[in-house]
Amino acid sequence: MTEALPIVIVGAAPAGIRAAERLVEAGVRPIVLDEGLRAGGQIYRRPLVDDGRSYRNRYGSEAKKAERLHAVFERLRPSIDYRPETLVWNVSGLERSGHLDVLREGVHRQIAFSKLLLCTGATDRVLPFPDWTKPGVYTLGAAQTALKAQGCTVGDRLVFMGSGPLLYLVAWQYMKAGARVEAVLDTAPFRSKFHLVSLFVRAPRIVALGLFYGAQLQLSGVKVRYGVRPQTVLGEERVEGIRFRAGGRTEALACDAIGYGFALRPETQLADLAGCRFRFEDRDRAWLPERDAQGRTSRKDIYVSGDGSGIAGADAAEIDGELAALAILQDIGNTVAGDRPRQLTAARARILRQREILESAFPFPRDWFETVPPETTLCRCEEIRIGEIHCAVGAGSIGEINRMKALSRVGMGRCQGRMCSAAAVEVLSSIRKVEPKETGRLRAQAPVKPIPLGFGGPLDTEESR
Amino acid sequence: MIQRISTDVTIIGGGLVGSSAALAMRQAGLDVVLLDKGFCGAQASGVNYGGVRRQGRPAEQLPLSQRAHGIWPRLKALVGIDGEYVPSGHLKLARTERDFAKLEAYAEMARPYGLDLELVGAEALKTRFPWLSAAGAGASLCPGDGHANPRLVSPAFARAAERAGVKVFEQMPVRDVRATGNGFAVLAGENLEIRSRQLVNSAGAWSDTFAAQFGETVPLKRIYPSMVVTEPLPLRLPVSMGEQGGSFYGRQVARGNYVMGGGRGAALADPDFSRPSVTAASSVMQRAIALFPHLANAQVIRFWSGTEADMPDGNPVIGPSRTTPGLFHAFGFCGAGFQIAPAVGEVLSELVTSGRSTTPIDAFSIGRFAHAAAQTADSL
Incomplete structure (x- = not known):
């Protein structure tokens, strides 16, 4: 008998760690892939080597949460298949069950999954x-x-x-x-x-x-x-x-x-490569993978959780990770007892409402590009200035962001738009005098981040463990 | 409200073929409507490798290819940009002696068509192209061939056509098309109705549906190239490269990126979109390192693919419909349409204005498949 394919979590930060915790409690041993050297993510990032500073000193008001989450993770270590310093750069093979293309220590592997939970977080906008x-x-x-x-x-x-x-x-x-x-x-x-x-x-x-x-x-x-x-x-x-x-x-x-x-922009490329359907979220001024309250996407077996599925912060991500784990457990036939999903959903909804208010207190500067001169660099990788966008948009009657990429090279460089596309959308929509939503969604391409040309070698396929 | 337009020619498909045809027809004084279901030049015409290559084409394509070769250097005058066109030369490698013999035979065949290929032996290859490693048995160099940027060239033809007076409608999928007896009626988008005397089917990988509506079944298959691009690197690769057998091709663009391809990708759930396969991309990358050791530490920043139309005999369909007067087809370029397309545009213009092409296109008749279908039926 072949062993069942593993459940894979991408990201070992608040959402991913809490999801792993809940899966482990139910007797599941997930694979946890994380790009960082140590678990914790951006918010609860740990030093590469311990430098003797206290939690209080390092994380301030969030010290207790950081300490708690790190402790949960250390406790989980023996019960999960944790792989740090692992870049997940593609989701492929979706015509069958699907697998992740990952790079770790210069070695390319394909990891097949039965369920995939993406906790890919966010970057600065x-x-x-x-x-x-x-x-x-x-x-x-x-x-x-x-x-x-x-x-x-x-x-x-x-x-x-x-x-x-x-x-x-x-x-x-x-x-x-x-x-x-x-x-x-x-x-x-x-x-x-x-x-x-x-x-x-x-x-x-x-x-x-x-x-x-x-x-x-x-x-x-x-x-x-x-x-x-x-x-x-x-x-x-x-x-x-x-x-x-x-x-x-x-x-x-x-x-x-x-x-x-x-504020932040969600990292959604893997959900895109996985073929998930997207919708525009006004609050984040960004396209997000469609999800239900527990993180199920439009694609069977693929789940999203935390800031990568909509910016809500670390506290919401912890809740959300557990919610997604409960969804996965339900979907593999486990009984999830009691009221837990409902309570968590309500707690997350409360945080999202707070987010609405925070968004009003720290509003996005919609008029930003009215005062930024045309010689300002928009795309660092390809060295494209805002004025060049104005020319390209005018000459090519561009109204769509993928079209703008094709005709201006914005978002075609090393960062693949991770750094510049939020701004590029704002520039395009300000030129066209439309809402960002109207300019369409920049389609992701593999690899999510640059990979060495010599990565290949014989493919090391991991069907199960 | 329905918008009604009456015109001389309706062109379905704003790829490089349709756009260059629109421009040529407009220059010949015709009223033209150009329709695209998405954006002009955004499918195969805009996302292909960018090879402006005659070398390697079958004999029957060479007259058309030579005609196109005369158009490329005039791009700036024709469409307003040079499209990063560089007549860099095209170097086709032979891995084995057998492959080299094939290159020799090809050079012999192509000479009468005015294609002067220079055969380079293994030793000469080392001295002339020292950056190249693992080159094998030799190569064939076509000095006048080169490359250009398809992202820019294809949309530029559509924009030039528009400036010349062609009515270009993007995001306007054709919902219904039929012959009216004295012309054609096309329904497109939500509310556009076009009447025209003549109709051109240049809808690329989507052309078979339109051909079928006029009773012409073609064995068109969709293929998806597998493309890889590196970060910008110091300029070192002066030619566009290919290999006998076609498993690897690569060029370095002015910005410094190496654009390389080989193998096939696959369609997504929405068949208008596709992705390269990791296996194909990986073998392209392996081959790149074998050929160019200086790329050992380079980073790949993006894969991509597109949707192209393939025909079983490797040749496109170009010419009048066999069932419907006034209808012309031009599709199925088998992954090699970029260089030849501007000449196809001129030929289409000749066909709609005078009914005949000044460049031989008989080999591309849609009738050849009707024949094959009939023969298959007979033998059953």
């Missing part, structure tokens, strides 16, 4: 502004990763800019780490923060924490500006400052690093 490619400009997520995983700062004198709760959190973390934070440049107007009043009723802890960070920053002399639009990064070779407009005034600040970002 970035929007170009003049000189954003200058050395010393980081995303908020990268700035945070430097602190958490490498125990270093990206600069000594910093300015943080953008929109989203992460903006104030990272600024505060840098201040705590002893760096000099010059300013927090919030691109949202001050009045948007009044939305937090209604959030206070639903989620007092989030608001209290936000107020705490804000107050501590201001008390420490960090300048906070609202309604900011950057004009340029100062400095010849690298960042020496930033000039921006806020409240009708132009201001310049000296700094040696800038951290910036506009």
